[in-house]
Amino acid sequence: MMEYIDGIEETKPRILCCQCGTVIEPNAANMCVACLRSRIDITEGIPKQAIIHFCKGCERYLKPPCEWVACSLESRELLSVCLFKLKGLNRVRLVDAGFVWTEPHSKRIKVKLTVQGEVLGGAVLQQVFVVEFTVNSQMCEDCHHVEAQDYWRALVQVRQKCDNKKTFFYLEQLILKHKAHEQTLGIKPIHEGLNFHFNTEAHARKLVDFLQAVLPCRYQQSKKLISHDTHSNTYNYKFTYSVELVPLSKDSVVCLPKKVSNNLGGIHQICLVYRVTNSVHIISPVSAQIAEVSAVAFWRNPFYSICNPKQLTEYIVMDVEIMKNYDQKTFPGQGAISQKHVLADVWVVRASDLGRTENTVHTRSHLGHVLKPGDSVLGYALGDSNVNDSNFEKLNPSQVPDVVLVKKYYGSNKSARQQRRRWKLKHLNEEYSNFQKETNDYIEFLDDLEEDREYRQNINIFKDTSKLIPVDTDEIDDPTLPQITLEEMLDEMTIEEVEMKEIPES
Numbered sequence: 445m446m447e448y449i450d451g452i453e454e455t456k457p458r459i460l461c462c463q464c465g466t467v468i469e470p471n472a473a474n475m476c477v478a479c480l481r482s483r484i485d486i487t488e489g490i491p492k493q494a495i496i497h498f499c500k501g502c503e504r505y506l507k508p509p510c511e512w513v514a515c516s517l518e519s520r521e522l523l524s525v526c527l528f529k530l531k532g533l534n535r536v537r538l539v540d541a542g543f544v545w546t547e548p549h550s551k552r553i554k555v556k557l558t559v560q561g562e563v564l565g566g567a568v569l570q571q572v573f574v575v576e577f578t579v580n581s582q583m584c585e586d587c588h589h590v591e592a593q594d595y596w597r598a599l600v601q602v603r604q605k606c607d608n609k610k611t612f613f614y615l616e617q618l619i620l621k622h623k624a625h626e627q628t629l630g631i632k633p634i635h636e637g638l639n640f641h642f643n644t645e646a647h648a649r650k651l652v653d654f655l656q657a658v659l660p661c662r663y664q665q666s667k668k669l670i671s672h673d674t675h676s677n678t679y680n681y682k683f684t685y686s687v688e689l690v691p692l693s694k695d696s697v698v699c700l701p702k703k704v705s706n707n708l709g710g711i712h713q714i715c716l717v718y719r720v721t722n723s724v725h726i727i728s729p730v731s732a733q734i735a736e737v738s739a740v741a742f743w744r745n746p747f748y749s750i751c752n753p754k755q756l757t758e759y760i761v762m763d764v765e766i767m768k769n770y771d772q773k774t775f776p777g778q779g780a781i782s783q784k785h786v787l788a789d790v791w792v793v794r795a796s797d798l799g800r801t802e803n804t805v806h807t808r809s810h811l812g813h814v815l816k817p818g819d820s821v822l823g824y825a826l827g828d829s830n831v832n833d834s835n836f837e838k839l840n841p842s843q844v845p846d847v848v849l850v851k852k853y854y855g856s857n858k859s860a861r862q863q864r865r866r867w868k869l870k871h872l873n874e875e876y877s878n879f880q881k882e883t884n885d886y887i888e889f890l891d892d893l894e895e896d897r898e899y900r901q902n903i904n905i906f907k908d909t910s911k912l913i914p915v916d917t918d919e920i921d922d923p924t925l926p927q928i929t930l931e932e933m934l935d936e937m938t939i940e941e942v943e944m945k946e947i948p949e950s
Contacts, residue, residue, distance in 0.1 A: 457469075463476070464478070491532070491575070492573065495580055526575070533559075540557070556574050599648070602687045611693045613886060620872065629642060659720065659721070665686075668681065668684070692717050699747065701745050713839060714843070716728075732787050733782070734779070759795060760792060760794075761820075763804075785813065788808070805846050807846060807848070814852050826845060868906055
């Protein structure tokens with residue numbers, strides 16, 4: 445009869461290490477962990493020091509062979525770049541990886557790795573070690589092209605073929621406000637416009653799309669073959685976009701073709717351009733009828749200015765007679781009438797002939813709400829002008845007004861007005877800005893910004909600290925004093941001591 449004895453635990457077999465004699469559990473190598481680590485190093489093929497490249501311009505790290513990756517310190521992306529630089533990790537099993545803290549400006553990155561590997565016939569050994577990466581500065585290809593300033597793959601040529609450049613100045617401020625020039629390699633002023641150089645065609649196309657969205661324009665594309673690899677069948681092109689802006693500007697007089705006049709609700713063919721945005725805004729001085737000409741409609745039937753702001757003449761208002769509503773002619777299919785303007789019969793005389801003659805010139809104007817006897821007004825002597833335009837030659841002489849009034853005039857002392865101007869604009873190119881400041885077109889553009897609130901809504905205006913009146917420093921730091929905004933500063937500006945009245949536009 446067999447008897448079972450309870451309470452006897454089975455014990456695992458133990459052996460002695462063949463090197464140091466320590467009692468261990470049996471394994472394939474018959475050695476303890478300390479002896480295995482002293483005799484075998486599973487990290488022998490893995491470098492303990494490495495170099496990674498960092499671009500200071502765009503703050504990206506190089507991931508071989510040619511990819512640049514944006515990574516923040518101790519991020520998962522940066523850890524991936526560091527592990528990608530280590531050769532020999534495929535021979536072991538990576539268990540854990542993490543960063544060891546270093547000084548942010550030491551240009552050293554330390555990564556702690558835990559790996560496992562089989563040794564001596566099946567024994568698994570785990571080791572922990574630290575790899576130190578040295579950060580070296582290297583300029584990436586994109587930043588190198590930017591710094592070179594002479595290497596480009598795409599060119600955008602922006603041109604405006606007209607005498608007055610106020611529309612071009614307005615476009616420059618729109619580009620600055622929306623930062624449409626951030627990807628440019630260089631901006632060079634050329635006759636009648638600017639050249640924008642880009643590294644890729646996509647960046648150039650983005651600028652062209654922006655120009656089409658903010659102003660009426662058209663463009664042509666061309667490309668030139670630079671090189672061709674017959675083995676890989678790759679081509680290297682340089683692209684050029686030629687962008688032509690609408691050849692019109694604010695305060696220009698145009699003569700519309702008969703077809704365009706009929707399509708715009710029968711508006712009078714002699715019109716005044718009072719604003720140029722993504723479409724051309726025109727108004728008839730005879731009937732105060734307004735219309736918008738889109739880019740597609742303009743380039744389908746283009747028309748040009750017959751008088752530009754350089755030909756403006758100063759007149760003195762002798763008498764103003766507001767027209768009644770029942771006196772204004774209307775017809776079926778007529779376009780929209782401006783509600784911000786008032787039609788009036790105005791009798792004017794040239795400022796240079798004042799006191800010499802009593803012959804006044806009668807004209808009909810849309811400025812009846814701002815004019816009164818004795819005011820000065822700027823206008824075009826259309827009846828005395830020699831106009832070379834095919835559409836104008838087809839007009840009946842009875843339909844051509846003798847004078848087209850444009851805007852009220854507040855004074856001729858331009859230098860005094862510039863000294864009182866306490867704000868300034870930024871520019872795309874300093875060389876081009878120095879040329880702008882010397883032209884009358886740019887000075888008139890600044891005057892238009894002061895007089896038209898809606899015109900300056902899309903423009904960033906900055907305080908000119910060189911023209912601000914110095915005050916007590918204690919008052920500047922006093923938070924209890926009322927702070928004036930830039931818009932209030934512009935509203936306070938006057939040309940003379942009298943208040944400047946804005947001409948409202950529709």
